[in-house]
Amino acid sequence: QVQLVESGGGLVQAGGSLRLSCAASGLTFRNNAMAWFRQAPAKEREFVAFINWSGGSTTYADSVRGRFTISRDNAKNTVYLQMNSLKPEDTAVYYCATSRFSSRVINTPDDVLYWGKGSLVTVSS
Secondary structure, eight states: OOEEEEEOOEEEETTOOEEEEEEEESSOGGGOOEEEEEEOTTSOOEEEEEEOTTSSOEEEOTTTBTTEEEEEETTTTEEEEEEOSOOGGGOEEEEEEEOSOSSSOOOSGGGOSEEOOOEEEEEEO
8 A cells, every 4th residue: 555654845935945754655666756736725736846756857837947856765765845934825734746657747736646644844934
């Protein structure tokens, strides 16, 4: 049974930083591309960042590029999202996600095979 468990969310002031972690189990982690999505209240779930199996390829949503960094540690079965220069509009539940592929980009909810339960990030102004 595949499980993705996010941690690291919380309340932070605008301009601050947080690092989210997602621990994966039940799959051969090094074979899977990973991604982060987010969903703000009353909004649709949206893509944030993608990383391929090796960490050698990443993509970002325009709204977070230059502020967020996705990375992974295949020895720890964990993917990270470092979030800097946070803005109130970054407030959302952040979800870890994976597909059945190692390199195909995950950037829409339709690409996702498994979801985590989410971690709430609140950025105050």
